[in-house]
Amino acid sequence: MLVVLRKASKTLFAKILLILLVASFGVWGVSASLFSNTSDTVVAVGDQTVSSADFAFAYQRQVADMSSRFGTQLTTEQARAFGIEAQVFSQLAAGAALDQLAADMNLGLSQDRLAQLIADDPAFKNAAGSFDRGLFSSRLRNAGLREDDYIQERSKVAIRSQIVDATADGFVAPKVLIDAIKSYRYENRDINYLLLTNANIEPVKAPDDATLAAWFETTKSGYRAPEYRSFNYVKLEPADIADKASITDDQIREDYERRKSSYEIAGTRTIEQLSFENR
Known part of the structure; x- marks a missing residue:
């Protein structure tokens, strides 16, 4: 059987099929979208076809195998990152090419x-x-x-x-x-490492008040900051708004007459009186 296969593999047709078989790995591995169509056939090599159901089953089996290796169920995004879809396409394309070559050579089992x-x-x-x-x-x-x-x-x-x-x-x-x-x-x-645990470290005792006070005195400057206050103000003086040239003497006199009662202070007298019961 091997002699027959070797002779058949030397023919031009067989060599072309083997070249297509190798090329199928690269083509399908680059982009499966190049061969997308509306039919149920995903891969076609000669008379050999792979249906979408066969592809789905092979894809799910590959995802399950990878999930068991990693110990967790792979998501669709993770499966795409691992290139599982392209791998399944390559495997199915290679299998279809070998099946077609076997059919052309009338191989059986x-x-x-x-x-x-x-x-x-x-x-x-x-x-x-x-x-x-x-x-x-x-x-x-x-x-x-x-x-x-x-x-x-x-x-x-x-x-x-x-x-x-x-x-x-x-x-x-x-x-x-x-x-x-x-x-x-x-x-x-070969890996050399040193394992350190809490058992290798002497426990640190809680500091007493004297230790804390001494430490605070030496480091308290690092915790100080000047105190600041912020405020907003508007500076306004009579000179900023008064216009002396616009006020006449008559206006001043009239305003004084109207307000002069507020400028008046009543006169007062101090009386000292001595009272006696009789003279």
Whole structure:
């Protein structure tokens, strides 16, 4: 099978499909809005299509997986910040491209091989290490999957793996890439730290009155500030409003005659009298 796949992958049509497969990751990852339309099809590669329901299910599954990793339910804004929507588009586009290539190459998977792959999945094995039919149904039910849908999807994944393994067989990664991945995966950090708690600190006693008084005397200047008062006033004097040139002597005389009673002071006399009962 691998020999046939290698030969098929060398054809011009297969190479074009593989190039489109790689390009789909970049295109869908840049902007999913470029392919928005009113139909139910989200992704179309040849005869392979992905419906909006399939996309919604894959998106929800990806969000649930990320939420379990972070230990909290991601909001729509957080999922968008992580680029989950673009990731799901890229995965679905790549899967559709591989499915189309598999269909063009007439690749398939036997029922026995498919059953063996499902039975070998650790997620469906019991404590004894054997396939558990009840555990299989329970896991799919908890994931919101029907058995037929899961089996169909598992078959597609297995066929896709055949294509990927065949095209990647014999590929040797550059040493720089291997060293970078190895350094990333197995990199360690040594941390030296000192832990200080209240138990390492001698308790500070409450100061007595003498200590507080002495401290206040040395620092009281820092708490003093001059006292200020603010006020508003209008300065107005007779000279500011009086116009001497506009008052005549007759007006002064007339005003005096009218007010002269207020300027008069009645005359007074002091009398001393001695009284005797008889002369």
